Amino acid sequence: MILGGLGGQGFGAFILPLQREFGWSKGMISIARSLMQVENGLLGPIEGFLVDRLGPRVMIVSGMVIFGSGMMLLGLINSLWMYFVAFSLVALGNSLSGFVPTSTAINLWFIRKRTMAISFAQTGQGLGAVILIPFLVLAIAQFGWRDAATAVGILTWVIGIPVALLMRRHNPEYYGMQPDGAPAPLQADLKIEQSETITRSDVEQQGRIDFSLKEALHTPAFWLIGMGHGFSVMVVGALITHQFAHMGMADGMALSFTSAALVVTVLNIFNISGRFLIGLIGDRFDKRYLAAIGNLMGSASLIIFALGRSIEGAMVYAVIFGIAWGIRGPLMTSIRGDYFGRAHFGEIIGTSSLFTMCMSIVAPIFAGFMADWQGNYRLAFILLALISALGAVCFLLAKPPQPPLRANQVV
Numbered sequence: 001m002i003l004g005g006l007g008g009q010g011f012g013a014f015i016l017p018l019q020r021e022f023g024w025s026k027g028m029i030s031i032a033r034s035l036m037q038v039e040n041g042l043l044g045p046i047e048g049f050l051v052d053r054l055g056p057r058v059m060i061v062s063g064m065v066i067f068g069s070g071m072m073l074l075g076l077i078n079s080l081w082m083y084f085v086a087f088s089l090v091a092l093g094n095s096l097s098g099f100v101p102t103s104t105a106i107n108l109w110f111i112r113k114r115t116m117a118i119s120f121a122q123t124g125q126g127l128g129a130v131i132l133i134p135f136l137v138l139a140i141a142q143f144g145w146r147d148a149a150t151a152v153g154i155l156t157w158v159i160g161i162p163v164a165l166l167m168r169r170h171n172p173e174y175y176g177m178q179p180d181g182a183p184a185p186l187q188a189d190l191k192i193e194q195s196e197t198i199t200r201s202d203v204e205q206q207g208r209i210d211f212s213l214k215e216a217l218h219t220p221a222f223w224l225i226g227m228g229h230g231f232s233v234m235v236v237g238a239l240i241t242h243q244f245a246h247m248g249m250a251d252g253m254a255l256s257f258t259s260a261a262l263v264v265t266v267l268n269i270f271n272i273s274g275r276f277l278i279g280l281i282g283d284r285f286d287k288r289y290l291a292a293i294g295n296l297m298g299s300a301s302l303i304i305f306a307l308g309r310s311i312e313g314a315m316v317y318a319v320i321f322g323i324a325w326g327i328r329g330p331l332m333t334s335i336r337g338d339y340f341g342r343a344h345f346g347e348i349i350g351t352s353s354l355f356t357m358c359m360s361i362v363a364p365i366f367a368g369f370m371a372d373w374q375g376n377y378r379l380a381f382i383l384l385a386l387i388s389a390l391g392a393v394c395f396l397l398a399k400p401p402q403p404p405l406r407a408n409q410v411v
Contacts, residue, residue, distance in 0.1 A: 005128020048350020067093025072153030115282030230359030231391030274326020294328035
């Protein structure tokens with residue numbers, strides 16, 4: 001809730017106040033969002049290595065401390081370089097506490113209903129926007145963006161750190177337990193380093209073969225999922241950064257700040273609904289097709305958002321994009337768990353984030369400079385709709401990988 005509501009979508013609420021006070025362009029302000037993506041991507045492989053060895057708790061607590069510090073520093077900035085330093089800390093904290101450690105933790109504890117577990121956990125992202133963004137917008141309007149940023153930092157320390165301390169230290173085996181609450185060790189859940197041969201039943205069960213990072217990198221599925229995920233993150237990153245500005249611009253939707261906040265709230269209500277929906281059906285149907293549907297829905301909503309000129313158009317965008325985002329988000333974790341297993345998941349998902357970073361870094365900057373150049377976001381959002389459709393194609397092509405070569409030694 002904290003990272004998704006205040007460190008993610010909440011960032012967009014600061015753009016117009018920062019522009020009014022300092023006169024910086026939207027493109028320049030948006031560079032911070034892209035720096036966050038760079039930092040997340042570069043740290044991904046390192047985080048993956050550490051979370052596989054240290055466990056999620058250490059990573060998430062450390063991240064909460066740094067994230068809160070960065071938000072408090074944001075409230076003190078008086079120059080562009082201080083702004084970038086503050087958001088570098090925000091990005092570092094967000095990365096250490098965010099996608100890689102939480103996804104790894106859930107993947108370690110669940111196999112049979114992995115998508116459901118991930119989708120329920122990720123509802124925090126939508127709940128954060130629904131519950132916390134309205135308070136953030138109100139705080140910025142009533143007390144100014146500086147006090148609001150400081151309050152976010154304090155909230156992170158007071159609430160985020162104690163909650164992070166409740167996270168389990170490591171995998172269920174560490175506590176003498178098994179994934180899914182199984183009463184006995186799962187014969188199919190063999191570790192790479194523990195066996196030279198694998199039975200045929202092991203090979204035929206998705207999620208029960210543990211690929212090493214090297215083995216995963218040699219599969220087409222790793223790269224196709226990464227491309228589809230990267231195209232999707234490009235769209236989400238640009239919208240999170242610029243949706244408030246688009247709705248507030250005279251040559252955009254010309255909505256009030258409070259109306260824009262209402263649209264974002266509705267978007268996240270349907271984001272939560274989409275996550276619950278995919279939690280119910282995601283383990284029953286082919287995840288490739290479900291992810292492709294989510295991306296195509298995102299494309300349609302972006303075109304509506306780009307061309308809409310009223311609160312009604314903004315609400316239609318919010319409903320469709322919210323469901324699409326909610327559907328796609330949990331699948332990015334669960335499909336990798338199904339395809340590549342548990343033992344080295346942190347390294348695999350962390351390396352994947354490096355790849356998606358390379359594709360998503362340009363999106364917020366691109367949309368910001370397009371708006372500075374053309375005076376609106378319409379063309380930028382239409383081009384991003386096409387990119388989202390390309391992501392759907394990538395997901396459709398991402399078939400389950402063949403088992404690693406050592407799995408050919410079937411007994």
